[in-house]
Amino acid sequence: MTDATDTQIFDAEPQLGDYYALMKPRVMQLVVFTAVVGMLAAPIAVNPVIGFASILFLAIGAGASGALNMWWDADIDAVMKRTAKRPIPAGKISAQSAMYLGVALSGLSVMMLSLSANLLAGFMLAFTIFFYVVPYSMWLKRSTPQNIVIGGAAGAFPPVIGWIIATGDIMVLEPWLMFALIFMWTPPHFWALALFMRNDYDDAKVPMLTVTHGRRATRNHILGYTILLVILAVATAFTAIGGWVYLATALVLNALFLKGAYDIWQRDEVMSEADNFAVERKFFRLSLWYLFAHFGAILLEAALKPFGMGGW
Amino acid sequence: MALRPEHEIHERRKGLNIGVGLMLGSFVLLIMVLTFSKITSPEFQVPASQAQGVGEQLTTGGTN
Secondary structure (H helix, E strand, C coil): CCHHHHHCCCCCCCCHHHHHHHCCHHHHHHHHHHHHHHHHHCCCCCCHHHHHHHHHHHHHHHHHHHHHHHHHCHHHHHHCCCCCCCCCCCCCCCHHHHHHHHHHHHHHHHHHHHHHCCHHHHHHHHHHHHHHHHHHHHHHHHCCCCHHHHHHHHHHCHHHHHHHHHHCCCCCHHHHHHHHHHHHHHHHHHHHHHHHCHHHHHHHCCCCHHHHCHHHHHHHHHHHHHHHHHHHHHHHHHCCCCCHHHHHHHHHHHHHHHHHHHHHHHCCHHHHHHCCCHHHHHHHHHHHHHHHHHHHHHHHHHHHHHHCCCCC | CCCCCCCHHHHHCHHHHHHHHHHHHHHHHHHHHHHHHHHCCCCCECCHHHCCCCCCCCECCCCC
């Protein structure tokens, strides 16, 4: 981060919506959804009030890490087209305010989650915020093309925390399968984005794979990670959180996802530019549905269990 | 007539102040409901270190 962001001139008073945008609401939605699935897929039922409060505090923690990420990355965000309208580069909120808000909400969310659920859940949230802000944002993002791979772990923790909220237990396979699903899904998702937002990362000098190893290598990596993801996603169907609904969902979506990755692998830059990266954009949109459908299916399996259905 | 003339900043920050006020109010309400849920749950136990003066009843609100 540079001092440039601290000397901005602010045209208008920041509004509540600007602070909300600082917390990366779309990431928060994903965090809430996957954490709710992790919590409800667990074998122990949670008191609805405690469950609601715990997920809310987890969402606040995710928002806090988003604010800290925007504080640190304000210089990068200002250069990239995709992020130039975020509250700090747009001149709505100062970088310092974002930092204060992020630190305050991090402390509050960890403390409240520890009280509402259990200490382990609070510790895991603290670790997730730390992992996203320090190793990912401050270090890996600007230093290695594997930034997305390792940083993806931060986004993969919410279902594990959801599971811990319900059970207080971390030493079982199922939450880590959900973790692995998001962890393996993140690289192809972001590399597809990097292929069609091609100048953004170059301009910001972020060492994305497209910049450091070239676009051919990125296409190869997308296919490689997708193959591993497909194996993992389908195998999850045969565990305690899987079942017929999940298996059917996984078979359809993984066939489509694998086809998308193969199509991307087959293309070169000339072909992609000819149709304005239509295949890469389609794969990126599919990746959003892919994750939503897999976690939706896990949720459905859990919801069917009390009726004697769901699972195997 | 207002006791104090309202500063221009109050008008400018009205939306933000109302929003923050509502959030703080909701937070207090949530803590209240959460506390009530916790102390009425069957698993709730008064910690032994704090049970002195509560008589011999270490468990409250439960079924056992």
